[in-house]
Amino acid sequence: MTATLTKPPVDVPAEPEQPRRKRDVGGILNWVATHAIGLALGLMFATPVVFVFLTAVMSDDQAFTSNLWPTEWHWENFVEVFDKAPLFQYLINSLTYSLLATLGMLISSIPAAYALAKLKWRGRNVAFILVIGAMMLPPQVVAVPLYDTWSSLNLTGTLVPLIAPYFLFDAFSIFLLRQFMLTIPQSYVDAARVDGCSEFQTLVRIIIPMAKPGIAATALFCFLFTWNDYFGPLLYTGEVKDQWTLSLALATFKGMHIVQWNSSMAVTFLTMIPAVVLFVFAQKSFVKGITFTGVKG
Amino acid sequence: MTATLGARPAPGKGRARSRHRLAVLGFMAPAIIGFVLFFVYPLVATVIFSFTKYDLINPPEFNGLANYEFMFKDPLLIKAITNTLWFVVVLTIARTVFALGVASVIARLKSGVGLIRTLCYLPSLAPPVAATLVFFMVMRPNGGPLDKILGVFGLESPLWFSDPAWAKPGITAIMLWISGDLMIIILAAILDVPQEQYEAAELDGAGPIRRWWHVTLPSISPVLLFGIVNSVILALQLFTQAVVAGSAGSGAADATGSTKYLGFPDNSTLTFPVYLYTQGFRYFDMGYAAAMATVLFIISFAVTIVLVQRMRKNSTAEEGGPGA
Numbered sequence: 001m002t003a004t005l006t007k008p009p010v011d012v013p014a015e016p017e018q019p020r021r022k023r024d025v026g027g028i029l030n031w032v033a034t035h036a037i038g039l040a041l042g043l044m045f046a047t048p049v050v051f052v053f054l055t056a057v058m059s060d061d062q063a064f065t066s067n068l069w070p071t072e073w074h075w076e077n078f079v080e081v082f083d084k085a086p087l088f089q090y091l092i093n094s095l096t097y098s099l100l101a102t103l104g105m106l107i108s109s110i111p112a113a114y115a116l117a118k119l120k121w122r123g124r125n126v127a128f129i130l131v132i133g134a135m136m137l138p139p140q141v142v143a144v145p146l147y148d149t150w151s152s153l154n155l156t157g158t159l160v161p162l163i164a165p166y167f168l169f170d171a172f173s174i175f176l177l178r179q180f181m182l183t184i185p186q187s188y189v190d191a192a193r194v195d196g197c198s199e200f201q202t203l204v205r206i207i208i209p210m211a212k213p214g215i216a217a218t219a220l221f222c223f224l225f226t227w228n229d230y231f232g233p234l235l236y237t238g239e240v241k242d243q244w245t246l247s248l249a250l251a252t253f254k255g256m257h258i259v260q261w262n263s264s265m266a267v268t269f270l271t272m273i274p275a276v277v278l279f280v281f282a283q284k285s286f287v288k289g290i291t292f293t294g295v296k297g
Numbered sequence: 298m299t300a301t302l303g304a305r306p307a308p309g310k311g312r313a314r315s316r317h318r319l320a321v322l323g324f325m326a327p328a329i330i331g332f333v334l335f336f337v338y339p340l341v342a343t344v345i346f347s348f349t350k351y352d353l354i355n356p357p358e359f360n361g362l363a364n365y366e367f368m369f370k371d372p373l374l375i376k377a378i379t380n381t382l383w384f385v386v387v388l389t390i391a392r393t394v395f396a397l398g399v400a401s402v403i404a405r406l407k408s409g410v411g412l413i414r415t416l417c418y419l420p421s422l423a424p425p426v427a428a429t430l431v432f433f434m435v436m437r438p439n440g441g442p443l444d445k446i447l448g449v450f451g452l453e454s455p456l457w458f459s460d461p462a463w464a465k466p467g468i469t470a471i472m473l474w475i476s477g478d479l480m481i482i483i484l485a486a487i488l489d490v491p492q493e494q495y496e497a498a499e500l501d502g503a504g505p506i507r508r509w510w511h512v513t514l515p516s517i518s519p520v521l522l523f524g525i526v527n528s529v530i531l532a533l534q535l536f537t538q539a540v541v542a543g544s545a546g547s548g549a550a551d552a553t554g555s556t557k558y559l560g561f562p563d564n565s566t567l568t569f570p571v572y573l574y575t576q577g578f579r580y581f582d583m584g585y586a587a588a589m590a591t592v593l594f595i596i597s598f599a600v601t602i603v604l605v606q607r608m609r610k611n612s613t614a615e616e617g618g619p620g621a
Binding site: 031051058065111113127129139141143144146147198200224248268283293 | 316317318321323326327330332334338340342343353369385402403405408412415416417419423424430433434439440442444447480481485505530533536537542544570578583586587590591593597598600601604605614
């Protein structure tokens with residue numbers, strides 16, 4: 001392996017320029033105004049969640065009122081909601097859907113993205129355009145025949161119709177992985193070929209190690225997309241309560257406990273935690289992945 | 298791009314070539330099978346179903362153009378189309394302008410960038426159901442947090458998700474709260490604008506606003522176009538927020554979304570996909586739902602073509618570069 005060529009260009013959004021120490025009054029005023037607006041924006045985005053949290057820890061009685069600040073802090077609300085609905089079951093369903101779908105996506109999408117990014121073959125461009133077309137298609141367009149098929153296989157009411165497609169084809173993941181793999185210089189691939197690597201060996205030994213950040217970002221997005229999915233679970237598991245995912249259950253929880261703002265907000269808050277945790281641990285992957293869907297498109 | 302260059306080792310051409318073809322086929326096989334099973338087949342079947350009467354139990358019965366003819370006589374469908382058009386126009390403009398505005402502010406920050414960027418981006422990761430309930434709580438009339446904040450300024454809160462006139466603006470507010478992904482894309486594009494261009498404009502005596510208008514905006518216009526197309530697609534697909542806001546607003550949500558509550562209040566949240574879902578999976582009028590799906594397909598196909606053409610233009614402009 002001749003891995004001593006140029007480093008691949010890595011697209012990290014640059015931090016803004018350092019201030020050019022202009023100490024004039026206008027500059028300072030400008031600085032203060034910009035940062036005040038920035039801070040206000042940050043607060044604006046954060047405040048709704050703060051209210052959700054404050055409501056979640058209120059007592060049943062107080063949650064009825066229009067008080068915004070809890071008089072007593074009922075942390076046990078976060079635990080008690082597990083008695084009000086089979087949240088553990090929903091959590092397991094959500095994890096089953098998200099983890100298996102992500103696993104399936106990795107198995108099916110990495111080779112396809114590699115073929116689209118690094119191998120030359122007739123029809124490659126058409127294939128890529130078809131991937132984009134599939135990515136843009138509203139899921140409702142194909143829902144009728146798919147539901148029909150899954151129902152004739154007696155698989156509606158299970159998580160299978162949600163998970164199975166990921167083991168074959170996930171347009172967004174193929175698209176994103178291809179965009180990442182394009183940034184790996186072709187010279188690496190050619191060098192591996194000269195060294196006698198087969199296409200498969202090149203994929204396993206060169207591309208996958210180099211595309212790790214991209215693969216991580218794609219897996220994160222796939223996990224979150226399935227975790228957040230509402231239409232799919234509603235369509236296929238809506239009638240079978242013990243197959244519900246958290247997102248689907250959350251939509252009902254508000255209905256079942258309409259008067260109890262504290263309980264419904266506690267569940268709402270809990271379902272948002274995984275995304276925040278993932279983000280904290282993988283902030284760079286997120287930002288990079290997001291950027292790739294747009295700019296490099 | 299046809300099979301030329303690079304991929305073909307010089308010696309033993311014939312064998313190497315067929316091995317190369319086999320490798321491509323092997324890598325693409327799952328994707329090809331999946332694409333046929335989950336896109337080609339259902340698309341064809343949707344169009345076929347759209348000419349039938351089908352309730353999922355009895356076999357489909359050919360009924361010609363009846364489903365399409367019924368569309369013109371269906372007041373709820375017209376309502377659904379109007380609602381979706383409302384979102385296509387308002388949501389697209391609002392989301393693009395809002396994301397551009399926030400990104401422009403963040404791009405000018407000198408300190409605290411990371412924190413504020415994170416705060417603006419995080420909501421977009423929340424499950425849409427959760428985001429909708431967050432706003433449903435925050436915007437609740439009579440003593441909700443927003444109501445109280447507006448009260449400080451002497452304003453009265455509208456009824457939001459209980460008022461046909463305010464339900465769509467309420468959903469738009471949710472969509473803006475979770476537009477962080479577009480902000481990040483625009484922010485990256487703004488930070489990519491070469492610094493020399495700003496310096497040149499500054500030498501010409503352009504102030505910050507004119508620099509933004511004459512340098513930033515033209516440089517990021519491809520990304521803005523992406524944002525517009527992306528927002529149009531989002532508006533066309535709007536489903537989760539509409540269903541959840543509608544059923545939460547009506548105060549009675551069994552998760553399966555019992556039909557009478559979808560679209561609450563007064564069908565103002567009945568978007569095209571919600572109505573399609575209602576017809577297909579609540580009334581099991583699969584033929585009519587398939588006809589609507591065909592219409593939705595044609596529209597999103599047209600939008601996709603716009604996007605693909607932009608990408609083509611981009612990749613020819615960057616030809617030879619790694620990002621081509």
